[in-house]
Amino acid sequence: MHIHILGVGNLGRYIAYSLVRGADRPKVTLLFHKKELHREWKKSEGTIQMIQCQMLARPGFENKPLNHFKVEDIPYPGPRAPPIKHLIVTTKAPATAGAVHSIKGRLSKDSQILFVHNGLGAIDEVTDKVFPDPKTRPYYWAGVCEAGIYGHGPFQVVKAGEGPLVFGHSGARSCEVPDDRDNSFDLDFLHTLLATHPLDARLERPERLVYKQLRKLVVNSVINPLTAMYRCKNGEAFTRKEGQQLRDALVEEAGAVVRALLATRDDVAVKADFWGDGLRNYVEQIAYLTRENKSSMLQDIEAGRKTEIDYINGYLVRQAKRLRLPCEHHERIVQQIKELEANDAL
Ligand SMILES: NC(=O)C1=CN([C@@H]2O[C@H](COP(=O)(O)OP(=O)(O)OC[C@H]3O[C@@H](n4cnc5c(N)ncnc54)[C@H](OP(=O)(O)O)[C@@H]3O)[C@@H](O)[C@H]2O)C=CC1
Ligand SMILES: CC(C)(CO)C(=O)C(=O)O
Numbered sequence: 001m002h003i004h005i006l007g008v009g010n011l012g013r014y015i016a017y018s019l020v021r022g023a024d025r026p027k028v029t030l031l032f033h034k035k036e037l038h039r040e041w042k043k044s045e046g047t048i049q050m051i052q053c054q055m056l057a058r059p060g061f062e063n064k065p066l067n068h069f070k071v072e073d074i075p076y077p078g079p080r081a082p083p084i085k086h087l088i089v090t091t092k093a094p095a096t097a098g099a100v101h102s103i104k105g106r107l108s109k110d111s112q113i114l115f116v117h118n119g120l121g122a123i124d125e126v127t128d129k130v131f132p133d134p135k136t137r138p139y140y141w142a143g144v145c146e147a148g149i150y151g152h153g154p155f156q157v158v159k160a161g162e163g164p165l166v167f168g169h170s171g172a173r174s175c176e177v178p179d180d181r182d183n184s185f186d187l188d189f190l191h192t193l194l195a196t197h198p199l200d201a202r203l204e205r206p207e208r209l210v211y212k213q214l215r216k217l218v219v220n221s222v223i224n225p226l227t228a229m230y231r232c233k234n235g236e237a238f239t240r241k242e243g244q245q246l247r248d249a250l251v252e253e254a255g256a257v258v259r260a261l262l263a264t265r266d267d268v269a270v271k272a273d274f275w276g277d278g279l280r281n282y283v284e285q286i287a288y289l290t291r292e293n294k295s296s297m298l299q300d301i302e303a304g305r306k307t308e309i310d311y312i313n314g315y316l317v318r319q320a321k322r323l324r325l326p327c328e329h330h331e332r333i334v335q336q337i338k339e340l341e342a343n344d345a346l
Pocket of ligand 2: 223286
């Protein structure tokens with residue numbers, strides 16, 4: 001088994017490290033899209049290290065760095081780029097379609113792609129811009145990662161929060177439940193992912209995966225922009241007085257859009273999870289459990305990077321427009337975050 005990783009940032013490094021620590025020990029190749037990565041790779045002496053957060057205070061007790069990786073440039077330097085059979089894409093949502101496009105020539109119907117990113121809509125872009133033809137489209141998997149990972153040193157990542165990687169067969173469009181009879185998946189790839197113990201990878205049926213993606217979308221659509229706007233940790237998103245009404249309105253609007261997206265599903269219990277106090281309490285619980293974290297959106301704003309707002313609140317706004325539902329609070333917050341992006345990038 002040979003797995004390529006596209007998007008060699010925090011999550012990509014964590015997944016690459018976990019794969020070679022897993023029971024199957026696949027060959028793992030990191031795809032480098034810029035020269036700086038080679039410089040950093042040299043500094044780390046060609047190793048990746050994953051440190052458990054609690055071990056940071058105990059130097060000498062960290063996991064050993066691992067050196068079982070190959071690296072390859074994008075574009076491939078040789079005359080004929082070998083095909084990629086198993087790919088894990090861990091770019092941020094806005095970069096995903098462009099990144100996959102840059103290695104399109106190496107992918108085919110025989111390839112398996114696992115996408116792991118926050119938000120929704122990036123897979124739709126890959127389908128539209130890279131693989132519009134279903135006859136040549138790879139088999140898609142999507143994952144929701146509940147662990148918290150941040151960078152520490154050259155190719156060194158810290159696992160700050162435990163959580164599984166929930167994954168399953170994905171449709172070519174977000175929220176689409178793919179045909180169960182499509183069994184063209186690669187059993188070895190599935191087995192390798194499930195055998196990757198540090199990832200705590202859990203396979204879900206497609207409709208359950210969509211449910212998990214939507215729950216995460218709602219959580220991110222409330223916690224991320226509020227923490228970015230108020231420059232606060234996740235815990236404060238629910239404890240501060242300021243913005244209480246806005247927070248409740250965001251939960252309510254997001255719930256209504258998601259319920260409409262699930263309208264064709266006859267699973268009443270699932271739809272009930274996106275109603276009123278239950279949904280609000282769920283978001284509050286995640287804010288509490290991750291209370292010491294800085295959300296990824298706040299981190300992006302602080303670093304002057306583009307955020308994933310278009311794939312989180314922006315996704316909800318686009319769906320609300322299509323379904324003719326009100327979504328003014330999310331629409332406004334998208335604008336506010338874009339203004340912050342523009343100001344902080346100056
Ligand atoms: N870190 C975490 O704890 C978790 C992250 N996630 C989600 O996972 C996704 C990735 O997050 P994270 O790893 O933290 O983000 P990072 O920014 O650390 O990693 C993304 C990587 O993709 C690279 N990239 C950008 N464009 C391309 C391209 N065209 N080709 C190849 N690589 C490219 C980036 O490089 P460059 O520096 O050039 O931009 C960067 O190294 C996000 O959607 C995030 O929300 C989900 C759960 C947990
Ligand atoms: C769950 C949460 C809010 C944890 O920080 C997250 O996913 C993010 O920051 O993007």
